[in-house]
Amino acid sequence: MREVCVIGGNRYFGKRLIARLIAAGDRVTVVNRGSSPPPAGAVHLVADRDDEESLLKALGSRTFDVVVDQVCYTPRQAAVARRVFAGRTRRYVMTSTVEVYEYEDSLAPVREDAVDPRTVPVDLELPWDDEEFLEAHYGEGKRQAEAVLAADPAFPYTAVRVAHVLGGTDDFTGRLDHYASRIRTGAPVLVPTRNHPATYIHVEEIADFLAWAAGQDFTGPVNAASHGMLTTEELCEAVAARIPDAKTVFRRVQVGEVSPFSFTRSYGMDNSRATALGFAFGHTKEWLPRAVAETLGKGN
Missing domain, CATH: 3.40.50.720 (NAD(P)-binding Rossmann-like Domain)
Known part of the structure; x- marks a missing residue:
């Protein structure tokens, strides 16, 4: 022990x-x-x-x-x-x-x-x-x-x-909830002019x-990090899939505050060292729908 x-x-x-x-x-x-x-x-x-x-x-x-x-x-x-x-x-x-x-x-x-x-x-x-x-x-x-x-x-x-x-019913960050709120109301999701995946x-x-x-x-x-980077658009698509009659509106801005998980620079990490050491990561596309469902409180 x-x-x-x-x-x-x-x-x-x-x-x-x-x-x-x-x-x-x-x-x-x-x-x-x-x-x-x-x-x-x-x-x-x-x-x-x-x-x-x-x-x-x-x-x-x-x-x-x-x-x-x-x-x-x-x-x-x-x-x-x-x-x-x-x-x-x-x-x-x-x-x-x-x-x-x-x-x-x-x-x-x-x-x-x-x-x-x-x-x-x-x-x-x-x-x-x-x-x-x-x-x-x-x-x-x-x-x-x-x-x-x-x-x-x-x-x-x-x-x-x-x-x-991402994921979990106890996600306290409110970042996916930010997207859900805007998608439900049709409010624009603000992203940088050049928006990078992460x-x-x-x-x-x-x-x-x-x-x-x-x-x-x-x-x-x-x-x-899981395999596969995600864009803000892909995150919003996964959130919108949980919301009836959802409409996602993006607004690109050059200056000022943007939505969570919107990046003016790349935030991609290479996970090959951990993989070579023996850890088997999943792929973001496989678990993203589950993560969104958990966080928005709508089950698996």
């Missing part, structure tokens, strides 16, 4: 990950601030992961086979985790994001080496505790968090760069991937 620590992870694909680990026979310890309990069967430790002393006190003398960090958003958080879990875990899995590629603009899907965390500058003095700053610099925060873990690693680690996640992954598939990655021994960044 493995000892697994999950930091955060009490909603969306995090809670699915925890359920999978428990079902596989792992002893799972969940660390969070106590705002919500973990799934049944997990050990619950209450601590503020930003507070090094709080985290050390909560963990006590516990050691783990693997830590899965679902809520590492800044280099400061990564630095705390690096100090706290050094000598305490055999493996560290950080949930990262496709947004680390925000400065790349390749029409071809990007590979992991497009952003080498060992070359990313780290600035711990930036206002990472400011919520507005952090929201505006989400991708950069993740890039620098990866960089902290990659610099003279204190433990073997991998950073899972997650594509845009890579996606189903909520169940990313939970599967993280559970799988926890048991592997590869290190460094890895992209997690």
Whole structure:
């Protein structure tokens, strides 16, 4: 039986990950601030992961086979985790994001080496505790968090760069609901003049991937994305299929706010590394109708 620590992870694909680990026979310890309990069967430790002393006190003398960090958003958080879990875990899995590629603009899907965390500058003095700053610099925060873990690693680690996640009745983002609302009323869906496709992954598939990655021994960044990129038009088509007499109206704009999942640059990730390592991804076209049905609350 493995000892697994999950930091955060009490909603969306995090809670699915925890359920999978428990079902596989792992002893799972969940660390969070106590705002919500973990799934049944997990050990619950209450601590503020930003507070090094709080985290050390909560963990006590516990050691783990693997830590899965679902809520590492800044280099400061990564630095705390690096100090706290050094000598305490055999493996560290950080949930990262496709947004680390925000400065790349390749029409071809990007590979992991497009952003080498060992070359990313780290600035711990930036206002990472400011919520507005952090929201505006989400991708950069993740890039620098990866960089902290990659610099003279204190433990073997991998950073899972997650594509845009869709599906589930508990999708809290409201992004597909945005499309449904506009399609129902005939309001225009605003997209950039040049609107690029992106890579996606189903909520169940990313939970599967993280559970799988926890048991592997590869290190460094890895992209997690289903096969097949999707355009905004394809997303809207799938949403419209669930709405009687639907009419989708697109309006292309050169400046200003656009609808979710509309991109002025390519957000495609190459998933060949993970595939070669042994994970079998599904295809977006296969699960998209299901994801839309789940999110809009109309069954499978």
